[in-house]
Amino acid sequence: TQRVERTQLYGMSRIFQQQVVDALKFNTFSQPQGVPGYPWANIPVFDPPQEDDLYPNRALNFDGLYEQPHDNYHGWIGGDMADNAYTAFDPVFSSYHANIDRMLEVWIRAHPAAQYTTQCLLQPFAGSEADDVTFTSADAWRYTTLGDMAQDSRHIGYDYGVPVAPPFGTRRPAAKACCQQSSTPMQAQEQTASLGPWVVFDHVRCTHDTYLIDVFLNQPDATPQQVSADNPHYVGRFSRIGMGLVDDKGRCITHGVSRALNAARTAAALNLRPTDTTQLSVVVTHLDSARVLTPQEYAPLPGFIAQLVWDDPRQTVAGPAPSAGCCSVSTTTTPGEST
Structure with missing residues (x-):
């Protein structure tokens, strides 16, 4: 089906x-x-x-x-x-x-x-003095119209490059048979990434400010300086783009959504198994100030608490929150750590 x-x-x-x-x-x-x-x-x-x-x-x-x-x-x-x-x-x-x-x-x-006849002022392009600009203003540089755009x-002063893919409807040459070829290291790596575990964030909703959530396994004292693809403990980053205003128009989903990061490469690098006790840590950084939040500060924010799961992500992410026992996470609380 x-x-x-x-x-x-x-x-x-x-x-x-x-x-x-x-x-x-x-x-x-x-x-x-x-x-x-x-x-x-x-x-x-x-x-x-x-x-x-x-x-x-x-x-x-x-x-x-x-x-x-x-x-x-x-x-x-x-x-x-x-x-x-x-x-x-x-x-x-x-x-x-x-x-x-x-x-x-x-x-x-x-x-x-x-011809594009719309000459109305586009406020987002008017700058800090938008309230003072009128249709009779002589300062044309202060605003932009649809006709200008x-x-x-x-x-x-810019141009588009030639598309890599052929236009829709163009005949493509017949593909060469490749099923007899053995998997390359990159293909094997991609196959590994399709497996678990997954770091799941439930109840993700809008936030006022923008945050970076960096995820680590078995590195409880992780810092922003240790965010690197070369760090075997580093899983990846989950960005939360803030709206910059209070949601008073109901644009945020009330129940929130679930999002996940694949941790298969990290688990493989650390030789982790579902039966192992694994420490899941997150470092939450406020983007504007570059300040790292304490667990007490980010815990009330929607969708900032992570869980490590080894189940099928299609069931984990789309379904209810993982039940106890689906993963093994240490219960030692340290700064920047989610349990």
Whole structure:
């Protein structure tokens, strides 16, 4: 059943790629805001595939259709990317939207005569004196308009590189048979990484400030200076990007979510087994001040307490919190340690 569902999910990408191709065929960028039927959709959940009727202008212009594959891929990638409250927390978000911008650039260069009439002030680009800027201000450098932004990127001094992957629809050469080859050291390492244990954080929610959570095994006195790929005790980093404001609009999920770091390489380097008593330590750093928090300070924060589990991560992360006995963690409390 899982194989069938996964195959169907992967197959959806061809639909979304075709939507991008079809969007690039339009000669009109978008419908003016205020005209019945806005050029974008305002959907609450990124569940692919998004229904056509959610995009009223998908048959009229580029923006009307391009929003659909944009939304579809958010849901298709899943995880934080599929959640409006957390999508920008996923590291792939920046890379994904860089490509979204690149496809917009493809349309702009194909339509050099297009006119963008929106001249309203974009407040995020107005600077510290945004409250003083008006439409009649002579200081044009103090603000940016949509019309200024919708230009060929070469106008402001940068260009996009040639894509590594061929365009959608391009025939690829037949792949060479490789099933007879033995696993390389890198392949063996990747196979090891697919195993346990996992460091699981439950009830992860929004925070006001930004934090770095560095995880170690059997290194109770760990410090930020010991964060290194060469340190066999170091598992990895879990970043918590702060919102910078109090969530008074209900953008955070009340129940929170679960996130995990794979600790297989660390366990292998330390020759750890599920029956061993293993000490799990975390070092929480407040990013703005570079100050390391004490366990008493970070314990009340949502989703900062870690657990080491050896179970199937699909059951551990998606299901309820691990029960007692699923892992062996020492109970000695030291600064920076989670038990």
